[in-house]
Amino acid sequence: MKLPRWFHQLGSPPYVYRLAERLSPWLGGLGCGLLAVGTVWGLVIAPPDYQQDEVYRIIYIHPQTAYVGMMAYVIMAVAAGVGFVWRVKLAHAAAVSAAPIGAWFTFCALCTGAIWGKPTWGTYWQWGDPRIMFEALLLFLFLGYLALRGAFDDRDKADRVTAILAVVGVVNVPIVHYSVEWWNSLHQTSTLLSEGGPAMTSDMLIPFLIMFAGFTLAFSWLLLRRLQAEIIEREGNARWIRELAVEGAP
Amino acid sequence: MTEFLQMGGDGAYVWSAYGITLAVLIINVWLVRAKRRAALRRALELSTQTELPRKQPTVRRLQ
Amino acid sequence: MSAFHAVFARDLRVAFRRWSELAHPLIFFLIVVALFPLALSPTTQQLREVGTGVLWVAALLSSLLSLDGLFRSDADDGSLEQLLLSPAPMTITVLAKVAAHALVTLLPLICLVPVTAWSYNMPSAALPTMALALLLAAPTLSVFIALGAALTVGLRRGGSIVGLLVLPLTGPLLIFGTRATDLSINGEPPTAPLLFLAALAVLAVSLGPVAIAAAVKVGLE
Amino acid sequence: MTDGALLRGRELAVWRGEHCLFEQLHFDLGPEQLALLVGPNGSGKTTLLRILAGLALPTSGGVTWKGIAVHELAPEDRADVAYRGHLEALKRDLTVAENLAFHASLWGRKTKFDAILAELKLDKAAHMRARNLSAGQRRRVSLAMLRLSGAKLWLLDEPTTNLDSEGRALLVAWTREHVAGGGIAVVATHQPDEFATRGALMIELQ
Numbered sequence: 253m254k255l256p257r258w259f260h261q262l263g264s265p266p267y268v269y270r271l272a273e274r275l276s277p278w279l280g281g282l283g284c285g286l287l288a289v290g291t292v293w294g295l296v297i298a299p300p301d302y303q304q305d306e307v308y309r310i311i312y313i314h315p316q317t318a319y320v321g322m323m324a325y326v327i328m329a330v331a332a333g334v335g336f337v338w339r340v341k342l343a344h345a346a347a348v349s350a351a352p353i354g355a356w357f358t359f360c361a362l363c364t365g366a367i368w369g370k371p372t373w374g375t376y377w378q379w380g381d382p383r384i385m386f387e388a389l390l391l392f393l394f395l396g397y398l399a400l401r402g403a404f405d406d407r408d409k410a411d412r413v414t415a416i417l418a419v420v421g422v423v424n425v426p427i428v429h430y431s432v433e434w435w436n437s438l439h440q441t442s443t444l445l446s447e448g449g450p451a452m453t454s455d456m457l458i459p460f461l462i463m464f465a466g467f468t469l470a471f472s473w474l475l476l477r478r479l480q481a482e483i484i485e486r487e488g489n490a491r492w493i494r495e496l497a498v499e500g501a502p
Numbered sequence: 503m504t505e506f507l508q509m510g511g512d513g514a515y516v517w518s519a520y521g522i523t524l525a526v527l528i529i530n531v532w533l534v535r536a537k538r539r540a541a542l543r544r545a546l547e548l549s550t551q552t553e554l555p556r557k558q559p560t561v562r563r564l565q
Numbered sequence: 566m567s568a569f570h571a572v573f574a575r576d577l578r579v580a581f582r583r584w585s586e587l588a589h590p591l592i593f594f595l596i597v598v599a600l601f602p603l604a605l606s607p608t609t610q611q612l613r614e615v616g617t618g619v620l621w622v623a624a625l626l627s628s629l630l631s632l633d634g635l636f637r638s639d640a641d642d643g644s645l646e647q648l649l650l651s652p653a654p655m656t657i658t659v660l661a662k663v664a665a666h667a668l669v670t671l672l673p674l675i676c677l678v679p680v681t682a683w684s685y686n687m688p689s690a691a692l693p694t695m696a697l698a699l700l701l702a703a704p705t706l707s708v709f710i711a712l713g714a715a716l717t718v719g720l721r722r723g724g725s726i727v728g729l730l731v732l733p734l735t736g737p738l739l740i741f742g743t744r745a746t747d748l749s750i751n752g753e754p755p756t757a758p759l760l761f762l763a764a765l766a767v768l769a770v771s772l773g774p775v776a777i778a779a780a781v782k783v784g785l786e
Numbered sequence: 787m788t789d790g791a792l793l794r795g796r797e798l799a800v801w802r803g804e805h806c807l808f809e810q811l812h813f814d815l816g817p818e819q820l821a822l823l824v825g826p827n828g829s830g831k832t833t834l835l836r837i838l839a840g841l842a843l844p845t846s847g848g849v850t851w852k853g854i855a856v857h858e859l860a861p862e863d864r865a866d867v868a869y870r871g872h873l874e875a876l877k878r879d880l881t882v883a884e885n886l887a888f889h890a891s892l893w894g895r896k897t898k899f900d901a902i903l904a905e906l907k908l909d910k911a912a913h914m915r916a917r918n919l920s921a922g923q924r925r926r927v928s929l930a931m932l933r934l935s936g937a938k939l940w941l942l943d944e945p946t947t948n949l950d951s952e953g954r955a956l957l958v959a960w961t962r963e964h965v966a967g968g969g970i971a972v973v974a975t976h977q978p979d980e981f982a983t984r985g986a987l988m989i990e991l992q
């Protein structure tokens with residue numbers, strides 16, 4: 253199967269390293285800007301929700317971090333799959349980079365979800381909420397991936413074995429998601445975000461979307477930076493890495 | 503100002519949620535920096551190592 | 566297909582030559598089932614209520630005990646390498662091993678569950694449905710366990726993290742399995758969750774062996 | 787280079803982290819050819835043999851059998867290749883006969899193995915559990931499996947370990963007969979002179 257040229261370019265570490273070097277300042281700066289604007293807008297300007305009063309403002313971070321966690325898992329699985337099938341070393345590096353970030357964001361989503369649950373239902377851990385249940389299972393999948401990766405000392409074998417787990421995991425994620433959703437509909441417990449989400453007026457919606465963009469850019473910055481570090485680690489004895497190291501890049 | 507911080511009694515929850523999110527972001531940034539520094543140091547060590555011995559096996563026919 | 570029969574027959578013969586090891590998951594299951602009344606109050610009402618969940622989780626956990634026999638014993642004596650290199654396609658060989666494992670480990674468990682369910686004085690009407698649900702869940706569970714075993718075959722002490730890898734994936738099994746049992750307890754028709762279980766089984770049996778074969782191949786590199 | 791080469795190795799290299807086992811290894815092997823793989827312990831003989839069998843991947847370079855990469859051989863083509871490593875692939879709880887019968891059915895061979903067992907002086911042990919065999923007897927059963935597979939390419943990793951002088955002589959005879967009959971054999975060994983014949987390829991790893 254003839255792969256397009258840019259695909260091969262994406263496979264060469266020096267090219268991707270420099271691409272990341274050029275892109276990350278933009279991603280980082282824009283991301284922080286959006287997050288700052290979104291937070292100020294969400295906390296100060298947006299009106300309180302008539303039902304949940306002020307605590308609904310967590311809606312500006314909980315769904316976003318959960319979304320980043322899921323996105324990270326999908327990126328990890330796709331990169332791992334590409335790495336496994338076409339033996340692209342860099343794809344494995346991308347999968348390895350996405351995993352810890354995804355785990356951290358899913359953990360953050362769980363915490364904010366639990367905190368949001370306290371005033372809403374009076375308990376920190378609402379087993380009934382399908383989102384919380386799904387995020388917990390997603391976090392376990394991440395921890396399983398990281399544990400399996402940690403168990404291997406040979407990097408190449410670790411890449412290929414965890415790639416299989418990631419692909420199997422991503423096939424199961426939608427199944428777990430909808431079975432938890434279906435299970436919740438049986439027990440009729442309330443959810444943070446009912447299907448339509450709390451009725452959001454336009455000035456509530458704008459910061460909501462800004463935060464989504466902000467978190468996505470922040471995630472991309474983290475991913476690229478971590479990918480760079482992974483490239484340096486993997487291409488240790490390459491000449492261009494040595495010049496880089498001697499230059500003493502910070 | 504305090505009224506803003508109180509947020510109608512829910513202040514504790516909102517701020518702790520935002521606090522955790524900020525903490526997660528900062529931790530991740532710090533982790534990435536540490537990983538990069540360690541990788542660079544490792545690369546530096548490698549660059550000072552002498553060139554490894556060439557190990558080409560000899561292939562010959564028995565007479 | 567002769568390779569399937571050959572591997573299936575061999576695995577059964579090896580398993581029955583060490584039949585005492587087959588009892589380990591069953592005894593573990595009985596112990597777990599016996600512990601819960603100690604932990605909870607033994608009142609019949611509470612046991613009935615919590616019975617379905619306890620039995621399913623206990624069956625899930627005890628089936629994890631059997632995973633070493635799947636690939637590790639073959640890897641240690643070199644026969645897994647020969648299976649990989651034999652002219653028989655590895656997916657078929659893996660399917661045979663999973664089938665043998667399911668027959669030898671999960672089937673006795675499935676026969677044991679109705680007995681223990683009766684001891685939790687759950688309505689006897691629900692027992693056949695529970696057994697059917699377990700029967701439908703067995704292929705999926707067996708594939709997941711085999712995948713966990715295959716992923717860790719390359720590790721010397723891999724057994725400990727298989728639970729961590731496999732259990733998050735068994736969420737749907739638990740949901741649909743307990744739901745089917747609860748429905749039949751209330752006398753309602755449990756067809757919907759049973760169909761879900763059947764669908765999961767078909768998915769697992771068709772896609773699973775490919776992933777397992779790949780995991781074994783990489784694990785032995 | 788013989789054009790009839792079936793097994794080709796191109797720019798083979800294996801690195802373990804920063805340590806290089808071997809690199810720039812080329813070779814061609816055609817029918818009726820024997821290759822002897824020699825080198826000190828830890829020089830990568832077993833690794834190279836596993837790469838030839840398609841069990842392991844080289845860090846760079848590739849091995850092809852009849853033009854196809856060995857680790858991507860279709861199941862039917864794998865019938866051409868027989869690999870005997872340090873482990874004998876015997877199930878300890880099965881008898882010798884059961885082990886051989888399983889191996890035969892896996893390889894789709896209907897031939898009776900009584901003759902082979904007799905030649906290896908194992909006919910009396912046919913119904914003993916593999917666990918009760920001595921190391922030498924287990925090695926002989928492993929050779930029986932090799933003979934049973936009828937593969938064209940033999941990849942043998944120190945096949946003479948645990949064998950008594952009579953067993954070694956038998957193995958050398960079988961190997962020479964296999965090569966003379968149009969087969970190919972790659973033998974990793976510490977006593978190359980046992981197998982050495984005119985025209986054999988000698989691959990020395992450092």
